[in-house]
Amino acid sequence: MTIDMQGKVVLVWPHDLSQRHVTQVLQEHTPWVVKNLQAMSEKVRPHVQPPTHITLAALAQSFSVHYQVSLEPCKLVEHDHTLTISGDVADIEAVRQRLNIWLKKKGHQYLKPWLAQVATEMGVAYHDVSIRLQKTRWGSCSAKKRISLNAALLFLPDFLVRHVFVHELTHLKHLNHSSHFWQDVALFEPDFQKHGRLLKQYAKDVPLWLTQPFDVGFDKVVREDVS
Template identity: 25%
Template sequence: MTAIPEEVLGLRVEVVRSIRRSAALHIIGSDLQVRVPEHVGDERVAAFLTKKRPWIRSKVAEIQRIPPHRPKELVSGESFPYLGRHYRLKVQEGHQVGVCLSGGYLKATIRPTEQGEHRTLRIQQYLQNWYRSRALERLQEKTNRYAQQIGVSPAGVSVRNFRSRWGSCDKRGQVVFNWNIIKAPHSIVDYVVIHELCHLIHPNHSRDFWQVVSRHDAAYPEHRQWLKERGEGLL
């Protein structure tokens, strides 16, 4: 029996089986996500990867032409995205620690005693906490609004730090979003919300599913492409 390779052309292979009719490939960050119907075995997945190798090679070449993402130093003046806009970070010392959006800046307040590497890690923690909090708040608002428009009732909304997906919807109706999506423009966030809510009607990526998505986001192909090309920069 042919085993599924752990990686292809430097991309880590992740197989996602779900209720769908056809196979599809998605490159998310350094992961090659293979989405297949539940009944498809490992041998057919491996054969699909072999068949798609030219396509994967061309996509890897495209990725390699993109300038490498520089890690943040977490110092004053750096730019951070939130709902499509960029805000400068302002690091200040004080005892009311945390991050807030004020006066057009993302203000990170840390204790004067925190210095060096510990200072950097603390700023990173505060920023992540702020993003997660804002993500949950705004995604709940958007989910409530679009659920009413689509005519569905999700069982709950939460956020997580997914490595290679922007959201998920399980059989119980629980919708989970990648909190990093809150960095994207409103239209992209809306698309992800609509996408997951439509899975409450069609738990697959069939033609019927995309027809429902298109009724609530006519520009969804452009929004999907935006995530494929620029989504890695949000992670």
């Protein structure tokens, strides 16, 4: 049994081997195949470099990111659309943390009042809102009327942020995806079907540095970026 570079599994067996025996061999080797396919997919993982530019489409704002090496602990300073990350920037987890904290702060600053505005327009009220960096959800709404928003919404165009807001705020009235729920969504978001499809496409544009570990080759980029 072999696995080629495209991940195709090839089993060659002697012609006198029974079908039952072949099936048995396949079953016995399934863990081996799974293990090797996983190892291969890790090898082809996309290259993730720390960002040198960040565009928050929802706010129509762009930032350039500079890295300054020093012996201090990592910190991030924003000034005039420039983010300066200084300190031990070879500590890639620390860099990622600084960026994530910065993004969540932007979420608090912009997404919270924006959500409040849409809630007023829709005539609904929630208990509170939190800004997180969930891996798989744009937002959620609990039975206790707590709304949670993904700070990554800031990477989407504004009409899709509104789409997510209307969806979550409608859950204040319907904690399900029944036909009544969608009828109420349509009142404030008539294009919800089209926008729902677009949301899936735009999800691919969320920068990899937010969700994936950085490459180990980070050092090189940092050194080139030192100003």
